[in-house]
Amino acid sequence: MSPETVFGRGFKLLDSSFVKENLCAIVVDESHCIVKWGQNSDRLKAFRSEYGRLAELRSMVPSQIPVVALTATSTIATRKNILTSLTMTQPALITLSPDRKNIKYSVMDVPESDTSCIFAELCNELKRDGRQTARTIIFARSHNQCSDLYKSFKKKINDVNLFAMFHLTTEDCRKEEVLKSFGDENGSIRVLFATMAFGMGVNCRGVRRVYHLGPPEDIEDYVQESGRVGRDGEDSHAVLILFKGWNRCKVSPKMKEYVKNEEICRRKFLMETFEEDDRTSCKIIPHSCCDICAQKCECRVDDAHTIPFKYCDTVQSQSQHMTTCRDVSDEEREVLLDQLLLLRGEVLARVSGAGYTLAGADVTSGIPISEVEALVKNCDKIDSLSTLCNRFSFFGHEEEIWIVLEDTLPPSQTSQSIALQELHPTVIDDIIDTDESDTNDEYAEAVLMSDAESDN
Incomplete structure (x- = not known):
């Protein structure tokens, strides 16, 4: 019977003379649920709190009635928690490895x-x-x-x-x-x-x-x-x-x-x-x-x-296979990590304290630590904002992160031409059509025009 039943209508059953005379053991199957479901966490109440009350059954039966706890998967810490929760002070432990060689x-x-x-x-x-x-x-x-x-x-x-x-x-x-x-x-x-x-x-x-x-x-x-x-x-x-x-x-x-x-x-x-x-x-x-x-x-x-x-x-995922596009030193990676963590802190400061409490920093900021670490590890392969968006999940902060990356790391082999293409696609088309001898002058003029417009 479930813990909820035990502490409901089963309570009277355990108190009956028939059960007291014939009960031979209290067996708790899947006892790891005591830890997973029966105990409060720092932020949440227990999912099934009756699991955490099973030790109360010992007070309802004669002291010589043994208690058996069974589980197929419990870590060392979980086993200790189970024993404490069930007040099993001198238990006989029988353990088998969950290792399945096949x-x-x-x-x-x-x-x-x-x-x-x-x-x-x-x-x-x-x-x-x-x-x-x-x-x-x-x-x-x-x-x-x-x-x-x-x-x-x-x-x-x-x-x-x-x-x-x-x-x-x-x-x-x-x-x-x-x-x-x-x-x-x-x-x-x-x-x-x-x-x-x-x-x-x-x-x-x-x-x-x-x-x-x-x-x-x-x-x-x-x-x-x-x-x-x-x-x-x-x-x-x-x-x-x-x-x-x-x-x-x-x-x-x-x-x-x-x-x-x-x-x-x-x-x-x-x-x-x-x-x-x-x-x-x-x-x-x-x-x-x-x-x-x-x-x-x-x-x-x-x-x-x-x-x-x-x-x-x-087709989309094939475009996400990354190749090295810039040389990045270990020192530059460390600086990038510091800057990204700084951005993460700034984002957290902008959101309400309630969101932080309920969801955790990763979800609230939209900048998970695991993604930050993965980005730093692969920063030499990020050649554009689209690559960053396709490969990493920063949930609305991709542009801010791209700016940090560009400001911190040396330019990629293609970043300058990609940026120019995104700003002035018609200018690039004009450059392609020009005479080869005029290409450098036209390119320099296009860059100056782009800088001037961005200043305005």
């Missing part, structure tokens, strides 16, 4: 925010292969993302039995159909668009790929949701997709570290939050471990470096 972890960055474009190739695969498509789950961060994906697939695929949605407001009868299909390895549903509602207690069979459209809130959620694949021990893949604007969602610092990491084995990074000692197997073939290890693998296996996700570049 899952390969990867992170992929796509310069796109349109979900129909991101998963266009998967849609084509499902249309072509039908029920032979490898079973796939796409975890989205919102109902809207699930709905958008479902609609885009429905436009191209006639057999709607091949894909489905599962989120909090999905009708119960539809949820039952999805759960029944996923309980059968050969079930008709081959692609599922889901939120975290498709989680605890779900029996998934034959799932080969899990895609996360943006990172979940924390490492625990990611390990639990990616654990839907490969439950039969067969090789499977968990791919985290970073789309344009992913950093607008609430993500823990540790989860941000995971997606930014380019050096440490992803499996090792994930498991160190769950294990007090390093039990991560070193016997896994590198190309089967994660995308980072695959880059270091010396095997000659054909697919050693491939990620089981095909992204179909649109």
Whole structure:
């Protein structure tokens, strides 16, 4: 029974003589929910506060009745929190590593925010292969993302039995159909668009790929949701997709570290939050471990470096592939970072304190720290305002940031001609038509005209 039921009509049941005489244990399944849902945070009240009250049950039953807490994914810190919340002072701990050796972890960055474009190739695969498509789950961060994906697939695929949605407001009868299909390895549903509602207690069979459209809130959620694949021990893949604007969602610092990491084995990074000692197997073939290890693998296996996700570049995204256009020193990058952080502070000062309290500095300012760091890292490849807008998400402050970038860094190879083209396209056309001997004079005159007009 749920915590809400326990502290509702279940309260009288626990107080009955029959229960007191026959009760053999109090078992709390999915006990990590005590921490995730049952406790207040600095800014928000508990989502399901009754989870945080479960320790009260101990006062209603004889002291010799044992308490058992079960969870499949809890970090070291979460385990300690659970024990404290349930007042378990001398517990017998039985722990197993959540490390699943048959899952390969990867992170992929796509310069796109349109979900129909991101998963266009998967849609084509499902249309072509039908029920032979490898079973796939796409975890989205919102109902809207699930709905958008479902609609885009429905436009191209006639057999709607091949894909489905599962989120909090999905009708119960539809949820039952999805759960029944996923309980059968050969079930008709081959692609599922889901939120975290498709989680605890779900029996998934034959799932080969899990895609996360943006990172979940924390490492625990990611390990639990990616654990839907490969439950039969067969090789499977968990791919985290970073789309344009992913950093607008609430993500823990540790989860941000995971997606930014380019050096440490992803499996090792994930498991160190769950294990007090390093039990991560070193016997896994590198190309089967994660995308980072695959880059270091010396095997000659054909697919050693491939990620089981095909992204179909649109015309827009192809224009976002960046090449070096200016030389930038480390000192200049540091100055750029300082100037961008200064701008961020100025923007925050312009907005109300209430917005800052409710949304956080990244969302309120529209200048996320992660985007600032990415921009500084790739500043030598930003040759125009359009490139900056297409590649980074600064939510209305692109022009201000472009000005900071231009004022701080040495000019790019194309910035002068691009700026002139944007200001005076007809002048450029005239220059092209002039005699070659007059080109320099005409160009100088055009620049002077541009400067004079801007002064006026």
